[in-house]
Amino acid sequence: MRFVIIGADAAGMSAASRAKRNKPDLNVTVFEQSRDVSYSA
Amino acid sequence: MVRQARVFREKQGIDLKTGHRVEALDLEEKGGKGSTLEGEDFEFTYDKLLIATGSRANMPDLPGVHLPGVFAVKSLEDGRRIKKFLVEGPVKKAVIIGMGYIALEMCEGLRSRGIEVGMVKPGPVFIPWMHRELAQVVLEELETKGVAVYPGHEIKYIEGGKEGLKVVCADMELDGGTVFLGVGVSPCSELAEKAGLELGPSQSVAVDRFLMTSDRDIYAAGDCADAYHLVTGKKTWIPLALRANRAGWAAADNVIGGKVALRGVAGTAVFKVFDVQVARTGLSVKEAEDAGYEPAEAVIQSRSRAHGHPGSTGIRVQILGDRKTGRLLGAQMVGKEGVAHRINAAAVALQAKMTVEEFSQSDLAYAPPFGPTWDPLLTAANQVLKRM
Secondary structure (H helix, E strand, O other), X not given: OEEEEXXXXXXXXXXXXXXXXXXXXXXXXXXXXXXXXXXXX | OOOOHHHHHHHHOOEEEXXXXXXXXXXXXXXXXXXXXXXXXXXXXXXXXXXXXXXXXXXXXXXXXXXXXXXXXXXXXXXXXXXXXXXXXXXXXXXXXXXXXXXXXXXXXXXXXXXXXXXXXXXXXXXXXXXXXXXXXXXXXXXXXXXXXXXXXXXXXXXXXXXXEEEEEOOOEEEEOEEEEOOOEEEXXXXXXXXXXXXXXXXXXXXXXXXXXXXXXXXXXXXXEOEEEXXXXXXXXXXXXXXXXXXXXXXXXXXXXXXXXXXXEOOOEEEEEOOEEEEEEEXXXXXXXXXXOOEEEEEEEEEOOOOOOOOOOEEEEEEEEEOOOOEEEEEEEEEOOOOOOOHHHHHHHHHOOOXXXXXXXXXXXXXXXXXXXXXXXXXXXXXXXXXX
């Protein structure tokens, strides 16, 4: 299954990390428009 | 905290693509497209999608907001640019437009660099959601620390001035080497809106308790999405960090087959203005009236430590209860210590839907270094009970 996330800040990276941790074979892609990620998560 | 993108890629196996802006979604085809910072187009498909596009700083509709030296305060990149500008100036005076918590938090950083600060906004009331007696404590702290506060001045435009820039109001002018815009945030919901997803309060993306949008394969979480209010049970938009993290977790759990429902938010918030802690949870008087309650209010003054204990400072508490149902509706607090975490007792009571009477019987902690025998929240609850 392909899980796509738009936005790599608190909500997006919390979701990406959690989904991958609990289902390691999940295909997780995150698109982030800026160069920075997750500065408040 | 910033975590490097490669940590997510290498240690967690997450395919993180920075510099990729998604511009359109196709709900029927379950896909989307966008472009990179290098100008290349890309496309993707999904089985499940999470929209976590966040919020952006509001830009007031004023001539001059795009002049060099005028900054919104939102992203890490904004912070880097501001720091560079302050040092290179060097900036001696700053003007802040707006008096919300981001604007208030800016003051301390600027004053610690020896920069003079003036704050201005068109609305006449300083921190309008707060009881006047509590707001006065915050105002006096700002003035003690050398911040000039000018509520109630209609702002006309920003232009060049003797310090570099000048904020021109209908009845006064403020000079500064830089101007900060702290006039709130809005959800980045355009992508969801264009795709035809339902929107909620303040144009945020509408989600149910499972974080699902109006499309069953698309979730939304964080500052871009709405939430249920724990007190009113109605949809609200209060974008704060804990909710964003928690909603991200819940959305992930639900994407991989779980069934996690979130209860909602109480609007619990805390911030620091120099040496004063400011905290709130639940509804203000106006919010309570707008939601159809009949609020009874009490404001008390208590202490951060037992009477006579060295270092004891004042704490002011406002508590709100509903005359019709007896229910606790909200609490606000200011003081130099013992405020930030004390508010959490009231936040939990709101979630438990306690009456003020039930809350007033809570067995709260006491030892002389940490508060009076009757915790300030209990004293306030006892007072508001008499008015209900």
